[in-house]
Amino acid sequence: MRSKIVAGNWKMNKNLTETEALVSELVAKVPDTTAEVIIAPTFVNLQSAAKHVENSIIQVAAQNMHFADNGAFTGEISAEMLKDIDVDIVILGHSERRSHFGETDDLLAKKVNQAIEKGMRVIFCFGEELEDRKSGNHFNVVASQLKNGLYALPAEAWSKIVLAYEPVWAIGTGETASPEQAQEMHAFIRKEIEEAYNSGISEKVTILYGGSVKPNNAEEIFSQPDVDGGLIGGASLKCDDFTAIIKAI
Numbered sequence: 001m002r003s004k005i006v007a008g009n010w011k012m013n014k015n016l017t018e019t020e021a022l023v024s025e026l027v028a029k030v031p032d033t034t035a036e037v038i039i040a041p042t043f044v045n046l047q048s049a050a051k052h053v054e055n056s057i058i059q060v061a062a063q064n065m066h067f068a069d070n071g072a073f074t075g076e077i078s079a080e081m082l083k084d085i086d087v088d089i090v091i092l093g094h095s096e097r098r099s100h101f102g103e104t105d106d107l108l109a110k111k112v113n114q115a116i117e118k119g120m121r122v123i124f125c126f127g128e129e130l131e132d133r134k135s136g137n138h139f140n141v142v143a144s145q146l147k148n149g150l151y152a153l154p155a156e157a158w159s160k161i162v163l164a165y166e167p168v169w170a171i172g173t174g175e176t177a178s179p180e181q182a183q184e185m186h187a188f189i190r191k192e193i194e195e196a197y198n199s200g201i202s203e204k205v206t207i208l209y210g211g212s213v214k215p216n217n218a219e220e221i222f223s224q225p226d227v228d229g230g231l232i233g234g235a236s237l238k239c240d241d242f243t244a245i246i247k248a249i
Protein backbone atom coordinates (compact mmCIF):
# COMPACT_ATOMS: atom_id res chain seq x y z
CA MET A 1 0.00 0.00 0.00
CA ARG A 2 1.25 3.46 -0.87
CA SER A 3 1.13 6.06 1.84
CA LYS A 4 -1.58 8.68 1.42
CA ILE A 5 -0.74 12.27 2.18
CA VAL A 6 -2.63 15.52 2.58
CA ALA A 7 -0.21 18.45 2.63
CA GLY A 8 -1.01 22.12 3.08
CA ASN A 9 1.19 24.70 1.38
CA TRP A 10 0.61 27.95 3.24
CA LYS A 11 2.80 29.95 0.83
CA MET A 12 3.49 33.53 2.04
CA ASN A 13 0.50 33.65 4.39
CA LYS A 14 -0.02 33.89 8.18
CA ASN A 15 2.14 35.81 10.62
CA LEU A 16 3.35 34.18 13.83
CA THR A 17 0.17 34.83 15.81
CA GLU A 18 -2.00 33.55 12.98
CA THR A 19 0.26 30.54 12.47
CA GLU A 20 0.04 29.57 16.14
CA ALA A 21 -3.73 29.98 16.12
CA LEU A 22 -4.23 27.83 13.02
CA VAL A 23 -1.76 25.15 14.10
CA SER A 24 -3.41 24.87 17.53
CA GLU A 25 -6.83 24.60 15.93
CA LEU A 26 -5.57 21.94 13.52
CA VAL A 27 -3.93 19.95 16.31
CA ALA A 28 -7.25 19.97 18.19
CA LYS A 29 -9.43 19.12 15.19
CA VAL A 30 -7.32 16.93 12.91
CA PRO A 31 -9.41 13.86 12.12
CA ASP A 32 -8.23 10.37 12.88
CA THR A 33 -6.62 9.13 9.69
CA THR A 34 -4.07 6.70 8.39
CA ALA A 35 -2.96 9.36 5.89
CA GLU A 36 0.02 11.56 6.65
CA VAL A 37 -0.90 15.16 7.37
CA ILE A 38 1.70 17.82 6.58
CA ILE A 39 1.63 21.61 6.81
CA ALA A 40 4.16 24.00 5.31
CA PRO A 41 4.14 27.44 6.97
CA THR A 42 6.60 30.13 5.97
CA PHE A 43 10.24 29.85 7.15
CA VAL A 44 10.08 32.27 10.08
CA ASN A 45 7.19 30.35 11.64
CA LEU A 46 8.45 26.82 11.09
CA GLN A 47 10.10 26.45 14.46
CA SER A 48 6.98 27.50 16.32
CA ALA A 49 4.79 25.25 14.15
CA ALA A 50 7.14 22.29 14.65
CA LYS A 51 6.88 22.72 18.43
CA HIS A 52 3.09 23.04 18.39
CA VAL A 53 2.59 19.79 16.44
CA GLU A 54 4.96 17.72 18.58
CA ASN A 55 2.22 15.57 20.13
CA SER A 56 -0.02 15.27 17.10
CA ILE A 57 0.01 13.38 13.82
CA ILE A 58 0.75 16.61 11.94
CA GLN A 59 4.19 17.02 10.39
CA VAL A 60 5.82 20.25 9.31
CA ALA A 61 7.54 20.92 5.99
CA ALA A 62 9.51 23.82 4.53
CA GLN A 63 8.48 25.42 1.24
CA ASN A 64 11.99 25.71 -0.18
CA MET A 65 15.65 25.11 0.63
CA HIS A 66 19.12 25.91 -0.75
CA PHE A 67 21.37 23.26 -2.27
CA ALA A 68 24.55 24.21 -0.43
CA ASP A 69 25.59 23.16 3.08
CA ASN A 70 26.16 26.76 4.18
CA GLY A 71 28.04 29.86 3.10
CA ALA A 72 27.60 33.16 1.31
CA PHE A 73 24.04 32.75 0.07
CA THR A 74 22.25 35.77 1.48
CA GLY A 75 18.62 35.13 2.24
CA GLU A 76 18.80 31.37 1.87
CA ILE A 77 18.10 28.45 4.22
CA SER A 78 20.03 25.17 4.40
CA ALA A 79 18.94 21.60 5.03
CA GLU A 80 20.86 21.51 8.31
CA MET A 81 19.04 24.61 9.54
CA LEU A 82 15.72 22.93 8.85
CA LYS A 83 16.69 19.64 10.43
CA ASP A 84 17.97 21.46 13.50
CA ILE A 85 14.42 22.71 14.18
CA ASP A 86 12.92 19.27 13.51
CA VAL A 87 11.80 19.95 9.96
CA ASP A 88 12.84 17.10 7.69
CA ILE A 89 10.41 17.48 4.81
CA VAL A 90 10.81 20.08 2.07
CA ILE A 91 8.63 21.11 -0.87
CA LEU A 92 10.77 21.67 -3.96
CA GLY A 93 9.92 22.77 -7.48
CA HIS A 94 6.63 24.49 -6.80
CA SER A 95 5.47 26.28 -9.96
CA GLU A 96 5.60 29.62 -8.14
CA ARG A 97 9.29 29.02 -7.38
CA ARG A 98 9.85 28.03 -11.00
CA SER A 99 8.01 30.99 -12.52
CA HIS A 100 8.58 33.87 -10.04
CA PHE A 101 12.07 32.94 -8.87
CA GLY A 102 13.54 31.39 -11.96
CA GLU A 103 14.10 27.93 -10.51
CA THR A 104 15.18 25.64 -13.32
CA ASP A 105 15.18 21.87 -13.59
CA ASP A 106 18.97 21.91 -13.09
CA LEU A 107 18.77 23.98 -9.93
CA LEU A 108 15.98 21.76 -8.63
CA ALA A 109 18.00 18.62 -9.29
CA LYS A 110 20.75 20.09 -7.08
CA LYS A 111 18.25 20.93 -4.33
CA VAL A 112 16.69 17.47 -4.49
CA ASN A 113 20.11 15.82 -4.29
CA GLN A 114 21.08 17.91 -1.30
CA ALA A 115 17.82 17.19 0.53
CA ILE A 116 18.23 13.45 -0.05
CA GLU A 117 21.86 13.54 0.98
CA LYS A 118 20.83 15.22 4.22
CA GLY A 119 18.21 12.56 4.88
CA MET A 120 15.21 14.77 4.19
CA ARG A 121 12.00 13.85 2.41
CA VAL A 122 11.09 15.84 -0.68
CA ILE A 123 7.68 16.77 -2.02
CA PHE A 124 8.66 17.41 -5.63
CA CYS A 125 6.22 19.59 -7.58
CA PHE A 126 5.87 19.81 -11.32
CA GLY A 127 3.14 20.33 -13.90
CA GLU A 128 2.38 21.88 -17.24
CA GLU A 129 1.25 25.39 -18.16
CA LEU A 130 -2.08 26.02 -19.86
CA GLU A 131 -0.45 26.45 -23.29
CA ASP A 132 1.21 23.04 -22.93
CA ARG A 133 -2.13 21.41 -22.22
CA LYS A 134 -3.84 23.26 -25.08
CA SER A 135 -1.15 22.25 -27.54
CA GLY A 136 -1.19 18.65 -26.33
CA ASN A 137 2.39 18.91 -25.06
CA HIS A 138 1.55 18.30 -21.39
CA PHE A 139 2.84 14.73 -21.23
CA ASN A 140 6.18 15.77 -22.75
CA VAL A 141 6.57 18.66 -20.32
CA VAL A 142 5.84 16.48 -17.30
CA ALA A 143 8.15 13.73 -18.55
CA SER A 144 11.02 16.17 -18.95
CA GLN A 145 10.45 17.81 -15.54
CA LEU A 146 10.60 14.37 -13.94
CA LYS A 147 13.67 13.32 -15.87
CA ASN A 148 15.63 16.52 -15.34
CA GLY A 149 14.71 16.94 -11.70
CA LEU A 150 14.81 13.40 -10.40
CA TYR A 151 16.33 10.71 -12.57
CA ALA A 152 19.89 11.34 -11.38
CA LEU A 153 18.74 9.89 -8.05
CA PRO A 154 19.75 6.35 -7.17
CA ALA A 155 16.86 3.91 -6.78
CA GLU A 156 17.14 3.82 -2.99
CA ALA A 157 16.52 7.58 -2.75
CA TRP A 158 12.97 7.15 -4.02
CA SER A 159 11.67 6.07 -0.62
CA LYS A 160 12.19 9.73 0.33
CA ILE A 161 10.41 11.21 -2.70
CA VAL A 162 6.77 12.26 -2.86
CA LEU A 163 5.54 13.60 -6.18
CA ALA A 164 3.02 16.42 -6.54
CA TYR A 165 1.50 16.88 -9.96
CA GLU A 166 0.18 20.42 -10.11
CA PRO A 167 -1.05 21.68 -13.47
CA VAL A 168 -0.14 25.37 -13.36
CA TRP A 169 -3.49 26.37 -14.85
CA ALA A 170 -5.28 24.86 -11.84
CA ILE A 171 -3.24 26.52 -9.08
CA GLY A 172 -5.16 29.23 -7.25
CA THR A 173 -7.53 29.61 -10.17
CA GLY A 174 -10.52 27.70 -8.87
CA GLU A 175 -10.21 25.50 -11.92
CA THR A 176 -9.28 21.91 -11.06
CA ALA A 177 -8.19 19.19 -13.38
CA SER A 178 -11.09 16.81 -13.76
CA PRO A 179 -10.68 13.56 -11.84
CA GLU A 180 -10.13 11.86 -15.21
CA GLN A 181 -7.42 14.33 -16.23
CA ALA A 182 -5.68 13.85 -12.88
CA GLN A 183 -5.90 10.07 -13.12
CA GLU A 184 -4.65 10.07 -16.71
CA MET A 185 -1.58 12.12 -15.80
CA HIS A 186 -0.86 10.23 -12.58
CA ALA A 187 -0.97 6.92 -14.44
CA PHE A 188 1.38 8.39 -17.05
CA ILE A 189 3.78 9.54 -14.32
CA ARG A 190 3.81 6.09 -12.76
CA LYS A 191 4.55 4.54 -16.15
CA GLU A 192 7.42 6.97 -16.76
CA ILE A 193 8.96 6.09 -13.40
CA GLU A 194 8.55 2.41 -14.07
CA GLU A 195 10.45 2.85 -17.33
CA ALA A 196 13.19 4.94 -15.73
CA TYR A 197 13.52 2.70 -12.66
CA ASN A 198 11.24 -0.27 -12.03
CA SER A 199 7.68 -1.15 -11.04
CA GLY A 200 8.67 -1.62 -7.40
CA ILE A 201 9.46 2.10 -7.24
CA SER A 202 6.65 3.33 -9.46
CA GLU A 203 3.99 1.41 -7.55
CA LYS A 204 5.29 2.63 -4.20
CA VAL A 205 5.76 6.32 -4.87
CA THR A 206 3.03 8.59 -3.51
CA ILE A 207 1.68 10.95 -6.17
CA LEU A 208 -0.31 13.94 -4.94
CA TYR A 209 -2.57 16.11 -7.03
CA GLY A 210 -2.51 19.88 -6.45
CA GLY A 211 -4.50 22.73 -7.90
CA SER A 212 -7.70 24.14 -6.41
CA VAL A 213 -8.48 21.10 -4.28
CA LYS A 214 -11.41 22.08 -2.03
CA PRO A 215 -13.72 20.24 0.37
CA ASN A 216 -16.32 19.88 -2.39
CA ASN A 217 -14.05 18.22 -4.95
CA ALA A 218 -11.45 16.42 -2.82
CA GLU A 219 -13.27 13.11 -2.51
CA GLU A 220 -13.78 12.70 -6.24
CA ILE A 221 -10.15 13.50 -7.01
CA PHE A 222 -8.78 11.30 -4.20
CA SER A 223 -10.93 8.38 -5.33
CA GLN A 224 -8.86 7.99 -8.50
CA PRO A 225 -6.64 4.91 -8.26
CA ASP A 226 -3.34 6.69 -8.94
CA VAL A 227 -4.08 9.81 -6.87
CA ASP A 228 -2.63 9.29 -3.40
CA GLY A 229 -3.63 12.59 -1.83
CA GLY A 230 -3.28 16.29 -2.37
CA LEU A 231 -1.10 19.34 -2.05
CA ILE A 232 -3.49 22.02 -0.92
CA GLY A 233 -2.91 25.77 -1.17
CA GLY A 234 -5.78 28.16 -0.44
CA ALA A 235 -7.99 25.62 1.31
CA SER A 236 -5.20 24.68 3.75
CA LEU A 237 -5.42 28.14 5.33
CA LYS A 238 -8.80 27.43 6.90
CA CYS A 239 -9.02 24.74 9.57
CA ASP A 240 -12.50 23.56 8.57
CA ASP A 241 -11.63 23.28 4.90
CA PHE A 242 -8.34 21.51 5.50
CA THR A 243 -9.81 19.02 7.97
CA ALA A 244 -12.70 18.36 5.57
CA ILE A 245 -10.13 17.55 2.86
CA ILE A 246 -8.30 15.24 5.27
CA LYS A 247 -11.59 13.47 5.95
CA ALA A 248 -12.11 13.06 2.21
CA ILE A 249 -9.04 10.87 2.02
Ligand code: PGA
Nearest residue numbers: 171172211212232233234
Ligand atom coordinates in the same frame (compact mmCIF):
# COMPACT_ATOMS: atom_id res chain seq x y z
P1 PGA B 1 -4.28 25.95 -4.56
O1 PGA B 1 -2.70 25.82 -4.53
O2 PGA B 1 -4.87 24.80 -3.81
O3 PGA B 1 -4.58 27.27 -3.91
O4 PGA B 1 -4.70 25.94 -6.01
C1 PGA B 1 -2.08 24.57 -4.68
C2 PGA B 1 -0.59 24.73 -4.61
O5 PGA B 1 -0.08 25.75 -5.07
O6 PGA B 1 0.13 23.86 -4.09
